[in-house]
Amino acid sequence: MPMQAEQSALARHTPESRERRCGTRPRTPLVSALAGWTALGLAAAWFPEAGLAWQGVGILLGVLAAADLLALLALSSPELGGRTHGILLLGTPGRVRLTLTNPTTRHLRLRIHDLHPSAFTVQGLPREIALEAGTTARVDYHLTPSQRGSFVIPGCEIALRSPLGLWSDRRVLTLSTRLRVYPNLARIGRDVLSAMQDPHAAAGERRRPRRGEGAEFHQLRDYHRGDGLRRIDWKATARMRKLIAREYEDERDRHLVFLLDTGRRMRHRDAERSHLDEALTALLTVAFVALAHGDAVGLMTYGGSRRWCAPRKEAQTMRRLLERAYDIEPSLDASDPLQAARELLHRMPRRALVVMITNSRDEDQSGLELAARLLRRRHLLMVADLRESALDRSLEADIEDLPSALRFHAVHGWLATRRRHRERLRHLGVEILDLLPAQLSDALVGRYLAIKRAGRL
Secondary structure: OOHHHOOOEOOOOOOOOEEEEEEEEEOHHHHHHHHHHHHHHHHHHHOOOHHHHHHHHHHHHHHHHHHHHHHHHHOOOOEEEEEEEOOEEOOOOEEEEEEEEOOOOOOEEEEEEEOOOOOOEEEOOOEEEEEOOOOEEEEEEEEEOOOOEEEEEEEEEEEEEOOOOOEEEEEEEEEEEEEEEEOOOOOOOHHHHHHHHOOOOOOOOOOOOOOOOOOEEEEEEEOOOOOOHHHEOHHHHHHHOOOEEEEEEOOOOOEEEEEEEOOHHHHOEEOOEEHHHHHHHHHHHHHHHHHHOOOEEEEEEEOOOOOEEEEEOOOOHHHHHHHHHOOOOOOOOOOOHHHHHHHHHHHOOOOOEEEEEEOOOHHHHHHHHHHHHHHOOOOEEEEEEEOOHHHHHHHHOOOOOHHHHHHHHHHHHHHHHHHHHHHHHHHOOOEEEEEOHHHHHHHHHHHHHHHHHOOOO
């Protein structure tokens, strides 16, 4: 993948870190010493001779604690030199490195914890470190993102120990870093790659000729029986005194455009992943396969945030798609597929395979059918309509009482209505997929390759 070619990315941060003090508190040794001193005072109530020892210990403890506290407050904090991280993928541990420098002439002992997003899983923090005078330490930990998008780490928190270890001063070193969490592309595995290596091998399926003829000139050659008159190059024929025909390159590159619904329907979650997360993973997987086949890939979103990425087939296309789509989140808005179809027709005058990914309901079908009629005039349309896995589980559950029976019949009736809508779209010439979000990647790759083998794209 183009993004995976980069082994690490330098985190963007402010030019220098700033310090913010959050309070000082006693540590366990001082608390234990105070507890012992209190016990000695209680013993002095029964043993008067212990009273003098109690006073002496109290004075010594107070002097040590005060001196240690003043020494702690005089200590300078270490400098947070930087925070670097590799490419962060959803659900995959990524390494983050903190660089701390001790600019003072004193030995520093501290406990460090980075202020990462609270929803992320972290391994390797908090960490106890010791910094000799004038030295630099690197702290590595692993961060597992649980959400896509753009996040900010405002800084890291340290608990600086006093020289005698009696006090701890909590400070925040401010150093803002923006994290970009991309969809997990691990599903581009052996099955997809093997299908790409042999796209023509399909048992029992014969490759059909492509529609139309390429228009890009390739070379001149001798005229062969069966060539059309339009192929003859008359100037070359007159010069060579024999029939010469033009040969054109087959126009193998086609356009694939994803029409992605980002409205409220895509907020549904299955197995802790939203339908939009699964759709983005499938979209990028198919885009990778299509680019390997020489097709141009583009993206348009509707229903929430509006994004447009014009179809391209150069090496940076995957990177552009990732940059445009990694932080898309489903909105609370209702989607309008008809308006999206009109906008796409305006943006895409050339024939393309349009893959619409959505999650429809009964009230969406009229708009979906109108959008299909509009897009089919110029494009080959495929609609991937997602459904919730809870529906399938409802049909598989045992019917034990009246509520479960009513639930079974309600789900069965709703799915029957959904099948009728699907048949209406097929009647309009639309490729339709009705499937669970987890099945989307494999199904789209398989259908795309089948369309390529059939010469329909």
